Amino acid sequence: MNARSRHRTFYLVPISRETGLTSMALGLVRALQLAGVRVGFVKPIVQPESMIGDTDLASHFARTLCGTTTPDPIPFAHAAELVRTGQIGSLMEEVVALVETVRANHDVVVVEGLIPDADIQIATRLNIGTIRSLGADLIPVIAGGSRDATELAAIAATAAEQYGDEGRRPLAGVLVNHCGDGAGADLLMTVGALDVPGTEKPVAILSAVPTVTRVSAPRVLDVAEGLGLGIFHRGAIETVRAESILVAARSPEKLMRHLKSGTLVVTPSDRSDAILTAALVAQRGMPLAGLVLTCGGTMVPELAALFDTPPLDRLPILTTDDDTFTTASRLSNLSSHVGREDGERMERMISFIAEKVDTRPLLRRLDLPVEQLMPPPVFRHRLVEAARLAGKRIVLPEGDEPRTIRAAAICAEKRIAHCVLLGAPDRIRAVAKAHGIDLPAEVEIVDPETVRGTYVDPMVELRKAKGLNALQAHKQLEDTVVLGTMMLAKGDVDGLVSGAVHTTASTVRPALQLIKTAPGSSIVSSVFFMLMPDQVLVYGDCAINPDPTAQELAEIAIQSADSARAFGIEPKVAMISYSTGSSGTGLDVDKVREATALVRGRRPDLVIDGPIQYDAASVESVGRQKAPDSPLDGHANVFIFPDLNTGNTTYKAVQRSAGVVSVGPMLQGLRKPVNDLSRGALVDDIVYTIALTAIQAAAGDKTVAELDTAAE
Incomplete structure (x- = not known):
């Protein structure tokens, strides 16, 4: 009887330094969690501190972001000493004991290997010994770049030869990170698996993750600390992120078109024209990341005074004695390491990677009854998936509000819902441009001036018992929340989300008046x-x-x-x-x-x-x-x-x-879904509320159908 084991250990071994190993490992953990698998995570041996500048961040983020059971790892110095003194067997006993504490209560344990960089010989020996000792399935992690399937297969073959225990440890799959433009989609859609020399069967490509700067963008604070830059003006340095670097070496009129959301502007401290251009663009609402003033100078007092009042007071300004070319080069080579304090960035990376991981080849290696777990990542994932299936139209009355516009763009990108922004089209597009938001064509913009009259008579009919006349209805419909609620009442949209700038009462009152309670409900x-x-x-x-x-x-x-x-x-x-x-x-x-x-x-x-x-x-x-x-x-x-x-x-x-x-x-x-936001809502809050609303709308359709069937 060849029953498959209920427990699997997947060992992730990096093929080079820049694979994004920890984010890929935790992305795999998250993806398996979303598939309903009980997953533990172990980093058996700490990477040498000289390489990463922090101790055991993999275990820290596994606990805090993925909620996994994760023991403290073995210090690298201790492991290296045991290897050098011929006691690698004792070390492997410690490693196995560590992993066993997790394996006992989990279906899968993801183990993060060592990067063979600072001490290549010891790291490689430790990886080989750990894989054999754990009886782990091997998953190489490869930096894709512009490599095609043939080149990736050759790299995977090298990993199999080095770590595969002479063929006794076949590859469970490969994780590919940092794919060039379009390469990731091509790998998964047209390749799917690699014909790896020396293996009997094709090896599944478990992920092909593209490089997206907005996902991995560091905080400006991390840029300053990573390069030892001075801080002339802090602004929102702890939260603002640098998505791109721009050397301001052109005239103002040519420079302006290149200043986008998240741009960190590098310019000599005496280039007042470039500084003023950046200030003007930021004053108009473009969320720049900040300024880096080079060549050892600072800003003259007259210019510095501009950055003392909103919105320019949020703009970080850094300084350095290096020249502009040297500074730009250092910025372009800044380490991608994520610090302990920036859990938000790591969470974005983990979630992004998890969406790109195909867990099916790994799940086929398990013999598991899939347990319906509901930790937060699973909830959010299922929320988005259910909203996609619902395919609903959600009206957003606060159509020219920046957070709302960005949320609508995200919903279109992720196919969460078809969002309808209410507001003057020119105004909405101007706000989007000022905040660096690319509005997809799938986001619909409805001008209230062109549709308001359509809803006057239906509103009078709904409120005739209260004596509402056409003039009063037209006046009330000038409020976009009321207009959006009427669109919902008439079935032109499936749900409404408001409250980013309106009070709860302003959102709920029209719903109670025009939508009313669902059958069987007496209250909202x-x-x-x-x-x-x-x-x-x-x-x-x-x-x-x-x-x-x-x-x-x-x-x-x-x-x-x-x-x-x-x-x-x-x-x-x-x-x-x-x-x-x-x-x-x-x-x-x-x-x-x-x-x-x-x-x-x-x-x-x-x-x-x-x-x-x-x-x-x-x-x-x-x-x-x-x-x-x-x-x-x-x-x-x-x-x-x-x-x-x-x-x-x-x-x-x-x-x-x-x-x-x-x-x-x-x-x-309510008969139809209306949802209120906190006025302090973040963009993600709005996105998830839109998803909730879409799912409510689908559930409401089902209820109506059941009532109709019962009535028949």
Whole structure:
């Protein structure tokens, strides 16, 4: 019987220095997680500190960004000493023990090898010894560049010969990074596998990742520290990223066209014309990365004063004694190493790589029942995939708002939804250009002036019971949120997202007036999806209902449980109170107790308990003490708060104190999906809210179809 092992160890061995080994390893971890596989990560031996300038960043990012079980690695100096003194067998015992602590509880362990650079002989021996000791499947990591399939196959053959244990350790696949323009797509679409000399079967190309500067762009702070540049003006140096380098050696009128979003401008300190040109472009809204002043000078006081007021006060200005040519050369050769403090950059790289990894060849090597895990990366991935399948039109009333425009462009690029921007087309395009946003043709721009009249009569009909006349309707439709809501009411779009510059009331009020509640719902409520390190929790209601009655609280619980299930989370509902079970009395506890009973009567299929304290609902050991008979077992994932004061305070406390990303609020109970944004929303927040809305629209279509079938 040739049953395949339930456990696999994949050893990633780099073929050269510049393969982006750690980001590729963690990208593979993320991709396997998205496929529902339990993945552990081990960096057995630390890369020599002289090479990377920091200790064990691979393990750090594996824990913090991928949520993996990752032990501390063995110091390189200790490993090298054991090799030099002939004790490599003892070292391998330590390595195996390290990996075994992870392998016992995971289906797959991804092991990151050593880069054969600083001490090539020792690093190579350690890679060979570790692969053999672990019985690992070998995956070479190759820098693609402009290489074609034949050249890549030859490199893979060298790796197989060097590390393949004389053919006993075949290649599980190859990971190719840093592909040139178009090369990655060609490799996967037209090649798919490499005919590697010396191997019996073609070797799968697991990834062909293109180089995209916006994904790997360093912070200007990292540029300054990496090259030892002086800081003349900090600005937003900790957050602004340098996507491209431009030497300002042309006249102002020719220079302006080259100043794009993320450009770091290099110019001699006495080139006032170049400095003023950059300041003018930045003043108009172009988000430049900053200025590097060369040749040992600084800015004259008259010019420096310009950078003391918004928006120029955000522009970092660096200085160096080197000449412009030397500075540009040093910048172009800046290390791509990601520092410990820049988790945002590493997260972008991991997510980008994970999207480019084809895990199917690796999954075929496993014999696993795919477990439906729901850590944050899986949630976000499934969110995007479900939105793509939905194929919905989402209207964005704040069409000339920069974050909204960028989110619409991202949604078009990732095929998340067909976005409709409401606003004057010239204004929207001007804002996009000023912020360096390339608007794809798939993003639709609708001028309110040309369509407003279409919705006057339908709005009068919807609001005739309130005595609305045509003149009043026309006036109200001047508000783009109202106009977008009417487009939704008439079925011209499938959902609406607003709130980047509008209040919650401005978004919700038109929806209540024109969309109204769904069949079977008496109230509108909200949920936040809280992306905790290892799972996604649902919090409701944290945005809409100040003090719901027991009946309303029960409806909020049912709506929230259904929302959780719609997004792949099997709900275990905790009705939160300051007391657990029958230990407390009073109106507030009685309300929660009554609401819990109502839910049990209406929805016996739901796992629910209440009143229960948060710790008893979410911590297994506490639950055993305080609520030993609770069906939640300390593993609740849907938390219903008794009032808005409690819910809103809790979600913000968790979000800010624990550094947790929250997606929402997502509104529940409307006939068609309308969702509100925080006015401090980031671009990613808007993107994911658009995805949520598209999925809600698809779920609503299904519900309507079911109701129609039942009526027949």
